[in-house]
Amino acid sequence: MTKLKVMLGAGLALLLIGCTNNQPSFDAGNKEIKIVDGQHYSVPYGASTSRYAVSSKVIKRYQEFGVSDCRDGDITWEDQKTADAINEVMRNGTKSEGIAIYQKAASEGKIGCASPLSNKELKQ
Numbered sequence: 001m002t003k004l005k006v007m008l009g010a011g012l013a014l015l016l017i018g019c020t021n022n023q024p025s026f027d028a029g030n031k032e033i034k035i036v037d038g039q040h041y042s043v044p045y046g047a048s049t050s051r052y053a054v055s056s057k058v059i060k061r062y063q064e065f066g067v068s069d070c071r072d073g074d075i076t077w078e079d080q081k082t083a084d085a086i087n088e089v090m091r092n093g094t095k096s097e098g099i100a101i102y103q104k105a106a107s108e109g110k111i112g113c114a115s116p117l118s119n120k121e122l123k124q
Contacts, residue, residue, distance in 0.1 A: 026079040026110060036075050039116040043075075048083035050076040054113065062113065065099075066106040070113035079110040 030045045036052075043049055052075070054062075059070045070076070078086070082105040089098045105111045 026081070033117070033122075040122055041075055041114040042117055043077045043114045044079065044112075047077040047079055049114070059113075062106075062111075065102045065111070067112055071115060074113040074115050076113055077111065078105060082110050 026046070027044065031042045032045045034041050034043050034049055036049055041049070053073050054070055054076060056072070058076065059072070059074075062070045062076065082101065085101050086098060089101060102111060
C-alpha cells in the first residue's frame with residue numbers, strides 16, 4: 001500500500017510539473033507554408049490566417065495598429081492566443097477591447113501580413 005501511495009504521489013507530481021511548465025513562446029521567425037485560395041504564403045508556424053486577400057480598408061486598419069508591411073494581395077495572420085482573444089471579444093466584448101488587443105499584438109509582433117510566394121521562392 002505504501003508503494004502505491006508513493007507511486008501515485010510521484011505520478012501526480014510529474015503531472016503537475018508538466019501542466020505548469022511554460023509552453024514555447026510564439027516565434028514569428030519560425031515559418032511554415034500555408035495555402036490560401038490557391039496561393040502559397042509563408043506565415044509564422046501555428047498562426048491563424050485570414051481566408052481572403054486583404055482590402056485597402058484592412059491595410060489601413062493594420063497600419064493604424066502599427067503593422068506597416070501589408071500590401072494588396074496579402075493575407076493577415078495572428079498568433080493563436082491573439083486569435084482566441086479576438087474571438088472572445090467578438091462574442092462578449094466591445095470594439096475598444098478588440099482594438100486594444102490588436103494594438104498590443106502589433107507592438108509585440110504577433111499579427112502581420114504575408115504576401116503570396118513566387119514560384120522562385122517556393123522552389124528554394
